[in-house]
Amino acid sequence: MADVNLLRAVSPAAPIAASPQFLREAEIRRGIELLYFGYSNMVKGADVHLAAQGLGRAHHRALYFIARRPGMPIGDLLDLLNITKQSLSRVLGDLQARELVVQTVGTRDRRQRMLSLTAAGAALETELFECLRDGVTRAYGHAGQNAVTGFWTVLTGLIPPEDRPMIEALQQAAPAERSAA
């Protein structure tokens, strides 16, 4: 194993506080790296669970957002995922074939297809959520409330302001009945 080889002069246990001139290269790189490895590790467990069912990350993302906003139309999901409808259609086709997701005709606008999870879909999404949750809960718990707020603040700052409302809308309790355009 080469694992140990990256270790040289060794590393303090706790993160060092951001310096007053916290915009220098080293601190930018640190953020980039932690974001990359943090994200990778967060989803690692879910990937395994997904693979066991013959599904991939793309399926998880769709399941996740549909769970988050039941009744969401396809167009909104496309905006969130930022992929083409052809890519999404493959994924949704798989999920529907497995009866994890169903479509219903929009009530206000009959051109729309509203997405929601079946009981089986919701159950799977819950399992996948738990894979992510364990890691996040531990990280939040060790870091403390203050750090979590900082974590949210920095990440929000990485998102272009015009995209933030879309993302913050996910956090509203109410399931989406889509507003008229």
Place this chain on the structure above:
Amino acid sequence: MADVNLLRAVSPAAPIAASPQFLREAEIRRGIELLYFGYSNMVKGADVHLAAQGLGRAHHRALYFIARRPGMPIGDLLDLLNITKQSLSRVLGDLQARELVVQTVGTRDRRQRMLSLTAAGAALETELFECLRDGVTRAYGHAGQNAVTGFWTVLTGLIPPEDRPMIEALQQAAPAERSAA
């Protein structure tokens, strides 16, 4: 454009502080979502720059880590990227064909291939870094020093403890002369 449709009851401008019981589902989901969108947006600019040269994200990751630890052997890079040698070899092949990366025989262990960037490789890596840097700098600046520390702390907590030394070693100034196993 359906963008505006995800907007419903609307969103406060600044992030809300983590609640005392900050381990509940809503706050976990918020972290998951911000991490996903934050990461996606961070790399978006670099992706465009890469595509303009006919390269992909995989090439960037290799360039990035080689820039970070010049002289790093292949095995260490494999550990960081967590992919197979076959996947990496395609990427490194491309980078060498374009004379962005060179290999030299290991000094201590002649079986190893030490990786480093050519001048052109370093120049490209710098351009790509700047794509990421702009976003991160803005996010750090708006969030403030305290938030940045929290951001680091939570992300570090997402990484399994046994992997942290490898990642923290990236942040040591010194270029790697690989330690004997």
Place this chain on the structure above:
DNA sequence: AGATTTACGTCAGCCATGTTGACGCTTATG
């Protein structure tokens, strides 16, 4: 010294997930 292991290279094929372009249908809307 000889056997074994390590570090790396390589060929071949497969899979997941993204892309572009084109065309069609139903429903809303001006």
Place this chain on the structure above:
DNA sequence: CATAAGCGTCAACATGGCTGACGTAAATCT
């Protein structure tokens, strides 16, 4: 009634993962 919007679908292609198998040089163990 014409046009636009929301969605479905076919076809082809690119990227970047994967497995499996096999080879070679150098280090290490006995």
